[in-house]
Amino acid sequence: MTKVAMIVSANAEPFGIGVLAEVWGEQYHPDDGNPVFDFVACTPEPGIVSGSSGFGFVITHGLEAVADADLVALAAKRDYRTEDPRVSQALREAHDRGATIVASCTASFQLGHAGLLDGRRCTTHWRYGAELAETFPEAIVDTDVLYVEDGPIVTGAGSAAGIDANLHLMRQWYGARVAATTARRIVVPPHRDGGQAQFVRAPMPVVEAETLAPVLDWAEEHLAEPLTVAALARRAHMSERTFARRFRDETGTTPWQWLLGRRVAMAEELLETTDLPIEQIAQRVGFGNAATLRHHFGAVRGTSPQAYRRSFSCVESA
Known part of the structure; x- marks a missing residue:
């Protein structure tokens, strides 16, 4: 059974947690034949972990759950500029032993803090792309895509693109049928055309000068x-x-x-x-x-x- 360890930090984004739980944590699959995963939520300090939307999450496992995970999934958090050295260390150790790591939206910053984006293509929400590139200049940031796979590191763009990134991983590991069945269960397309560029509104600047x-x-x-x-x-x-x-x-x-x-x-x-x-x-x-x-x-x-x-x-x- 594939073990998936989801790391939840303080000020966690509920939607990101929900995406990971829906794709990897669903335990009830009547008649679809899809695999059930050993899904564990963990955090640096088990107990009530604050969320970014006014409510918290009860997480009972510590970061030791990451030690034998096949997939380490990072939930995005609101204060993404702040590094937790304990999370960074857990990520580096997971990477060194060959685990796959997936992060979407602002969670990509946590990978950068851990030094795992250096020399790698990656993505994040289009609003944060310039900041990610400036904060981690060795990273190769591409905000025109919905997700990027570079070796064992998979990064997804903002919000719902986390579903695309995780379904991509599921497709890679278990095949198109399993990914499509999962997508059907959570009522989304198994694959979306195009990248983030189609969602970005980029109005032309207002011309103040009278000449043109x-x-x-x-x-x-x-x-x-x-x-x-x-x-x-x-x-x-x-x-x-x-x-x-x-x-x-x-x-x-x-x-x-x-x-x-x-x-x-x-x-x-x-x-x-x-x-x-x-x-x-x-x-x-x-x-x-x-x-x-x-x-x-x-x-x-x-x-x-x-x-x-x-x-x-x-x-x-x-």
Whole structure:
């Protein structure tokens, strides 16, 4: 029987605990044939462990439960910047003896404190990616994905992406049928398309300067047209070189990247709020055809327009 030790620290995030308990801790599997795991929750100081949402958890096992675990699962905690040396030591010992370790969301910081992210690809919630990279400069942080497996270390992105990371591990160890059956039991898809990029809202910065604001307002109203830098420069009454320099100074990006961002954002809105065909959306936002829309949308959002619509459409089916 596979032993799974879940480490719960003070100020633990309830959702993260729930994810791990649902995937690995469920003891009742009527008729599905899935394995039952030896699931143990442990903590540095057994007893009542505080949670981040106003209630606590009774954890009766100490960190000695990690010593023979096949999988060590870290529950995220609110004060993720604070290291508990006891947890770090338990993680290093587990790693040294060959255990697999999984952590999602802010729990990735605990792996960093233990020195287990150095030279490894990893992820965390998109809100914390820059901080993780700054705090642990030897880590290779990728916040465009839902989870990363690098050797015996598996990291998941924020919140529900912990389910993706743990189902991935289950798929690796026990096969697609077991993972799919588990996913069906907890009423989630066994595999999700794309990465975190599709969930990140990244509005373009507001242009405060008066010189380009009228041109950008006009461009947003004419995205369907074949806009070029030359055309925008003429509208601003500038040379192309001056326009490009002024554009970067005032927006922090290039005209082409700005147009690309606005077109993708408009495509997102149409995918969410209309049932227009993909080809028609591509024409409305200035990509010309569905193939070009798919190319740029995939590069920016890490998923296809069709998959994005399935996930985020608010249009009721007839």
